[in-house]
Amino acid sequence: MAKDFMTGLKSVTAQLPNSTFSELEKIKKEIVVVEELRQFITPLSSDELSNLESNILKQGCKDPLAIWETTQKVLDANSDNPEKVVYVLIDGHNRYSICQKYAIDFKIVLLQFESIEQVKDYMIDYQLGRRNLTPEQMSYFRGLRYNREKGIQGKYDRTEKEGDFSEILATEFKVSPRTIKNDGNFAAGIAKLAPELQQQVLAGNINTSRSHIQNLGRDETIESGTLTSLNPFKENETDLVKVSDESINRKKEIAKLVISISTKSDYLALVQKVKELKKFI
Template sequence: MDNRTIDFNGTSEEAKKRKQIARTLAGLDTNMTLDILPELDLLIPRPSQEEVELLEESILAEGLREPISIWKHNSKQIIVDGHNRYAILKRHNLPLEVNILHFQDIEEVKDWMINTQLGRRNLTDEKRAYLIGMKYEREKKQQGRKKKLDEEKRKDFPLLEGNTSNISAKTIANQVNQSDRTIRNYASFYRGVNLLSTEMQSDLLEGNIKISKGHLKKISQHAGQIKQPIQDLEELSKTVERFTLKSAPMPKPKASRALLEKDMIAKAEQVFAQSEHLTVEERAQLLDSLSQWAQSQKEQL
């Protein structure tokens, strides 16, 4: 396997042409080392052991079918797609083939990675929920920054029209074929997961542990009070319990017997007053019914 590099700068047609040319040229076999950023690595689904073995067999038998995508930034060559392929190639000391993708900053990298991962089939339900929640939160934040910049511009140019488009749960819902309520739940799930330790996040998103979405929603509602990442399930349970007790409504003070009797008599008088249109016999029957009800309640004591 030869080492090849494909630079994807320019239009899609130019990139496609360069890709075709580059794949026909054999480069030098160099020991290229790529960089992995933990905050980007979290966006990549972890394959099962069986999937790793099948991928490894395929690479050893047929070579690399799809190059590893990287972002060159500050003298680093950061992997944005192909973490698992890279691990296999390094393990067997095989040369690399990479695509160089161009991004303005790491935020644009994350947007690209989120959309790329959401197009894949091997995502756990937790990972998909996390990515969709992240997508919604990120686009909301970007929309807020853009709105603020537009407002600053209009101070100097009052006639400048602002962009009135807003990112809403419904917007993302249409993109991923879900309800807007589900998108808001995913956003709450995403915020809750971010309050966990890195190890817990990885275990949860890969399906190795289960955590109630209600628990994640509860801690996300009190994110400002959580100063350190939650380390394990026991700590999570205690944290949820603390916030649940804290937010529980205070029980109403018990009314005295005298007040209860007074209130009951007042309601009975009100009912009897509304029965003025009844005949004397009917009113007598009503009083008898009230008396029977009172007696039955007394017998239950």
């Protein structure tokens, strides 16, 4: 990728003063995890997580955790203590969890950004720079970037460019503009899932088709973070994805209308049913 992540890392840390050992230890104890940022971290499969835990237990935590040094008011404008310094974990969530579990020491690197939106952009770029992403994870992070940036120019640490942003990303990632737009729907669909389900799907622990998730992204009737299952046969139907069942039912309705059509109103009703069916196929 065009973005040099190590150069970017150096640029945001260049102005930070050297911290003493005691200061670093104090920071480690005050690290907070912001749930809003979890979606910008690549989830690990069960095997990958097990291997990571085994490696850390044998060799320790070699790679430093990335920490965003900010203030409470940046995270919450209504905070009672706006000037309080906060240390937010932005990379190394799995390593941090393992180190906490087994009381293993770890290193940190402090980063500074002006806003949480800049942090999100940085995290997306960092994930897209990884070489071990699955096709689904790559689609997801490309989609996140497309959805965040389409129509917006001159964003954080990026050159202002003209034109359709899908074409810009398509050139960067050597795919078609249509693929980028599908990625956008895929990322939007993932956002409709509950946080834990998002992680399970992206980690590959749950089998589902990419087109299924893309359909969720196109469905404006589903609120973000509300779907707790991808199984259409569980009892709690308010939380389920019923795209296939809806498609079958609506096709049956259309077939009945075609057979009995005799008036203009019947024809208009048929047209409306066909339009509605498009959402489910």
